[in-house]
Amino acid sequence: MNEQSGAEIWDLPVKGQPGAMAIVGPRAYVATDLGRIIAVGSR
Amino acid sequence: MNRSFVLTDDAIRAALMPAAEVRAPIDLGPSIRAAIESVPQQRPSTLASFLAPAARPLRVLAIAAVVALLAIVGLLLAIGQRQPIPTQLAVDAPMFRGGPARTGLVAGPGPAANPVIRWDVGLQGPVAANSAAVVGGVVYVADGGGGITALDATTGTKRWSITLPTSANVSPAVAGGLVVVGDSGGDVIALDQATDAQRWTLHTDDTVRSSPAIADGSVYVGSQDGHLYAIDLASGTKRWKFDAGGAITRSPAVDGGVVVIGAEGSILSAIDAKTGVAKWQDHLGTGAGTGTIATPAVHAGVVLATIGVDDAQAQHTLFAVDAATGTERWHWDSPTGEQIYVGSVDGDVVIVNSLDDDIYALQAHRRARRPAPRRPCAGSSRPVAQWGPRRRSRPVSSMSPVGTGPFTP
Numbered sequence: 001m002n003e004q005s006g007a008e009i010w011d012l013p014v015k016g017q018p019g020a021m022a023i024v025g026p027r028a029y030v031a032t033d034l035g036r037i038i039a040v041g042s043r
Numbered sequence: 044m045n046r047s048f049v050l051t052d053d054a055i056r057a058a059l060m061p062a063a064e065v066r067a068p069i070d071l072g073p074s075i076r077a078a079i080e081s082v083p084q085q086r087p088s089t090l091a092s093f094l095a096p097a098a099r100p101l102r103v104l105a106i107a108a109v110v111a112l113l114a115i116v117g118l119l120l121a122i123g124q125r126q127p128i129p130t131q132l133a134v135d136a137p138m139f140r141g142g143p144a145r146t147g148l149v150a151g152p153g154p155a156a157n158p159v160i161r162w163d164v165g166l167q168g169p170v171a172a173n174s175a176a177v178v179g180g181v182v183y184v185a186d187g188g189g190g191i192t193a194l195d196a197t198t199g200t201k202r203w204s205i206t207l208p209t210s211a212n213v214s215p216a217v218a219g220g221l222v223v224v225g226d227s228g229g230d231v232i233a234l235d236q237a238t239d240a241q242r243w244t245l246h247t248d249d250t251v252r253s254s255p256a257i258a259d260g261s262v263y264v265g266s267q268d269g270h271l272y273a274i275d276l277a278s279g280t281k282r283w284k285f286d287a288g289g290a291i292t293r294s295p296a297v298d299g300g301v302v303v304i305g306a307e308g309s310i311l312s313a314i315d316a317k318t319g320v321a322k323w324q325d326h327l328g329t330g331a332g333t334g335t336i337a338t339p340a341v342h343a344g345v346v347l348a349t350i351g352v353d354d355a356q357a358q359h360t361l362f363a364v365d366a367a368t369g370t371e372r373w374h375w376d377s378p379t380g381e382q383i384y385v386g387s388v389d390g391d392v393v394i395v396n397s398l399d400d401d402i403y404a405l406q407a408h409r410r411a412r413r414p415a416p417r418r419p420c421a422g423s424s425r426p427v428a429q430w431g432p433r434r435r436s437r438p439v440s441s442m443s444p445v446g447t448g449p450f451t452p
Binding site for chain 1: 134135136139141149150151152153154155156157158159160161162163164165166167168169170172173174175176177182184186187188192194196199214389392394402404
């Protein structure tokens with residue numbers, strides 16, 4: 001989401017309930033309740 | 044007085060030396076052409092100079108440099124084939140909510156539009172409550188199965204993995220070459236960042252669900268035994284132990300030499316990071332003593348913490364408290380009564396995630412210039428923006444802009 005306006009920038013479905021996230025550079029690392037760690041990045 | 048320069052044929056001849064080879068007639072165009080043609084063109088070629096006998100030392104040196112360069116390139120290519128070189132990341136996320144102050148701020152920029160899943164790795168247990176730490180191109184994550192795993196941030200390839208005897212429901216903190224975690228057996232454990240070798244362990248008297256904060260060479264972590272511990276990062280020696288007045292299930296925030304921790308019983312404490320002496324300790328809210336305080340964030344002298352006043356588990360009121368004195372500046376109640384969490388604070392904006400599927404943006408310091416009344420008459424804060432209208436039913440965590448989700452401790 002855009003920090004200022006709240007407008008949605010992107011939406012990516014993942015398996016399980018996503019929870020805590022770490023963002024480093026162009027990537028986000030998302031943990032889920034299914035015991036997975038997922039790296040999300042640009043194409 | 045203006046001076047003018049007259050371009051005469053003699054002047055042109057003088058400029059195009061050698062003058063003796065410039066011939067008449069004195070017609071401007073032909074004379075210039077003739078003068079240029081008269082200049083000797085005897086520049087030797089570069090190759091000819093290089094092959095000349097006098098240039099032999101230069102030749103040997105250049106050939107040696109080319110051979111050395113080719114050898115280095117070949118060596119790098121060979122190493123690259125054996126193990127991919129991780130992308131050099133510009134910044135790190137060494138602990139829960141990005142750093143010890145728990146502001147949730149990261150340099151980003153985060154994935155751009157239309158992102159994809161780059162890799163997806165299964166662990167030994169659920170990890171939704173914990174965030175990964177990312178340092179030096181390696182992702183460190185703890186899971187409910189007791190696994191501590193290090194993965195290559197670029198490829199997801201496992202670097203190392205160990206299994207603790209009990210679950211590790213915390214976010215690791217990485218600093219000084221160590222990965223620090225807590226487990227349900229009450230241990231705080233430091234592992235070598237590169238090899239997974241265990242460097243030290245400090246035992247507490249109950250489960251550690253508090254994610255460690257590391258600042259200025261010390262580890263700060265809470266235990267459900269009701270104490271906040273300060274541990275020397277390098278040696279694992281306990282520096283001090285603070286009675287928080289209730290079980291600690293959430294994580295401390297450290298900023299400006301002060302550690303802030305919430306405990307069961309609605310107790311919020313600020314402790315001197317060096318001495319372990321309380322600067323202030325107070326009940327948030329009505330003082331009913333039933334609420335649990337979530338992990339606070341500290342920013343610009345203000346502590347932001349959510350608390351469930353009536354329910355021991357759900358935090359639905361956000362308090363802004365002066366970090367120096369403990370005086371409440373304002374509070375804000377979730378409009379739906381649903382659980383809320385501080386996502387991030389930056390400048391004057393606090394991002395609050397809610398289980399009501401909305402995200403709220405509040406002004407953090409709107410009442411900073413006004414006299415702050417004491418509880419229970421403290422002012423309230425209204426959101427300056429509210430995002431995520433319930434046009435869709437989905438977890439708010441998927442929209443978190445800064446890296447925290449609804450289950451973060």
